[in-house]
Amino acid sequence: MRKMLVAALSRVLQGPAAARTGAVSEVARVVVASRTYADFASEATFEIKKCDLHRLEEGPPATAVLTREEGLHYYKTMQTIRRMELKADQLYKQKIIRGFCHLYDGQEACCVGLEAAIKPTDHLITAYRAHGYTFTRGTSVREILAELTGRKGGCAKGKGGSMHMYAKNFYGGNGIVGAQVPLGAGIALACKYFGKDEICLTLYGDGAANQGQVFETYNMAALWKLPCIFICENNRYGMGTSVERAAASTDYYKRGDYIPGLRIDGMDLLCVREATKFAAEHCRSGKGPILMELQTYRYHGHSMSDPGVSYRTREEIQEVRSKSDPITLLKDRMVNNNLASVEELKEIDVEVRKEIEEAAQFATTDPEPPLEELSNHIYCNDPPFEVRGPNQWIRYKSAC
Numbered sequence: 307m308r309k310m311l312v313a314a315l316s317r318v319l320q321g322p323a324a325a326r327t328g329a330v331s332e333v334a335r336v337v338v339a340s341r342t343y344a345d346f347a348s349e350a351t352f353e354i355k356k357c358d359l360h361r362l363e364e365g366p367p368a369t370a371v372l373t374r375e376e377g378l379h380y381y382k383t384m385q386t387i388r389r390m391e392l393k394a395d396q397l398y399k400q401k402i403i404r405g406f407c408h409l410y411d412g413q414e415a416c417c418v419g420l421e422a423a424i425k426p427t428d429h430l431i432t433a434y435r436a437h438g439y440t441f442t443r444g445t446s447v448r449e450i451l452a453e454l455t456g457r458k459g460g461c462a463k464g465k466g467g468s469m470h471m472y473a474k475n476f477y478g479g480n481g482i483v484g485a486q487v488p489l490g491a492g493i494a495l496a497c498k499y500f501g502k503d504e505i506c507l508t509l510y511g512d513g514a515a516n517q518g519q520v521f522e523t524y525n526m527a528a529l530w531k532l533p534c535i536f537i538c539e540n541n542r543y544g545m546g547t548s549v550e551r552a553a554a555s556t557d558y559y560k561r562g563d564y565i566p567g568l569r570i571d572g573m574d575l576l577c578v579r580e581a582t583k584f585a586a587e588h589c590r591s592g593k594g595p596i597l598m599e600l601q602t603y604r605y606h607g608h609s610m611s612d613p614g615v616s617y618r619t620r621e622e623i624q625e626v627r628s629k630s631d632p633i634t635l636l637k638d639r640m641v642n643n644n645l646a647s648v649e650e651l652k653e654i655d656v657e658v659r660k661e662i663e664e665a666a667q668f669a670t671t672d673p674e675p676p677l678e679e680l681s682n683h684i685y686c687n688d689p690p691f692e693v694r695g696p697n698q699w700i701r702y703k704s705a706c
Contacts, residue, residue, distance in 0.1 A: 362568070411606060416572050449461040453471055487514070493534075510536075535582070545608045559597055570600050573626075
C-alpha cells in the first residue's frame with residue numbers, strides 16, 4: 307500500500323498537468339483504501355429507540371451493536387433498493403414498465419432490517435409493494451427490473467410484473483389487499499406441522515390492517531400457537547387516506563388483542579433488526595404468534611398513478627427525508643463512529659449506480675416471453691400435463 311502511495315505521489319509531482327488530475331484522484335483512492343484496513347473501528351454500540359409493548363413484560367434491547375462489515379452490507383443493500391426503485395420510476399415514465407407498480411423507496415430499513423434478523427430458511431410473504439423484499443430474499447436487480455419490464459429473464463419469466471414476484475422461501479407480492487395474511491398463517495402452520503425450526507414473516511400495510519380476514523387469521527394463529535410474525539408496515543397512508551381517517555384505533559400493534567405486540571421505529575434499521583430478533587425468538591420458543599408495527603414512510607405515491615401530493619404536502623415528504631431517512635441515518639452513524647469514511651460510501655454509491663444501469667440495459671433489451679409459453683409455469687407437476695393455451699385448438703405441456 308505504501309509503495310502504491312509513493313508511486314501515485316511521484317506521478318503528481320513529475321507528470322504533465324493533464325496527468326496530475328488523475329494522479330491526484332488516485333492518491334485519494336489509495337489513501338481511502340489504506341484506511342480500510344488500519345484506521346476504522348471494527349464495531350460500535352448505539353442507543354436505539356425503545357419499542358412500545360403490548361402484552362409483553364419486556365421487549366428488545368435499547369442498544370444495538372453494529373459491526374463495520376454489517377454496516378457496509380446494510381448500506382449497499384439499502385442504496386441498491388433505493389436506486390432500483392428510482393430507476394423503475396424512470397422506466398415507468400418512459401412507458402417501458404406498464405401496469406401496476408408500487409415503489410418502496412423510503413421504507414428500505416424495514417426489508418433490510420427484517421432480513422438481517424432471520425435465517426434464509428425462514429419464510430416471508432408480503433403485499434404488492436414487494437420489490438425490496440424480492441431483492442433481500444436473494445433475487446438480483448437484473449431479474450427484478452426484467453420482471454418489471456415483462457421480459458423472459460425476469461424472476462417470474464416476465465409474467466408476474468411488479469406485484470407478483472417470487473424467490474426461495476418468498477411467496478410474493480400479492481395483489482389482493484390483505485389476502486397474503488391467511489396465506490402466511492398457512493405457511494407458519496406448515497412449519498409447525500413438519501416440526502421445522504422455521505418461522506413465517508407475514509407483512510401487510512396499514513390499509514390492509516382493517517380487513518376482516520386479518521382478524522380471522524389472528525384468531526387461528528393464537529389458538530394454534532403458530533410461529534408467525536405478523537408485521538404491519540404503517541407508512542401512514544392507505545392509498546390516499548391517512549391512518550387517522552381510516553381507523554378508529556391506529557395502535558396497530560395492539561390489534562391482535564391476545565397476541566403480544568411491538569411498535570417500532572421502521573425508519574431505523576437497527577431498531578427493526580433488534581425487534582425482529584426478539585420476535586423471531588418468541589416464535590421459535592413455541593409461544594405462538596407476535597405482532598410488529600413498523601412506523602415507516604413511502605416517498606413515492608401509493609402507485610405510479612398517484613402523484614402522492616394531493617393528500618399530503620411536499621413539505622411533509624421533505625421533512626421526513628431530511629430528519630428520518632433510513633440511509634442517511636445509517637451513513638451518519640457509520641461515519642461519526644469511524645466505521646467508514648464518506649469517500650468509501652461514495653465508492654459504494656458509484657458501484658451501485660453502475661449495477662443498476664447494467665440491469666436496466668438488460669431489462670430493456672432482453673426478449674419478451676414467446677406466446678407459446680403463456681400456459682407454462684401455472685402448476686408445478688411431474689410429469690407435465692396438457693394445458694389449453696392461447697389457441698384453443700393447440701394443447702401445451704405444463705412446465706415448471
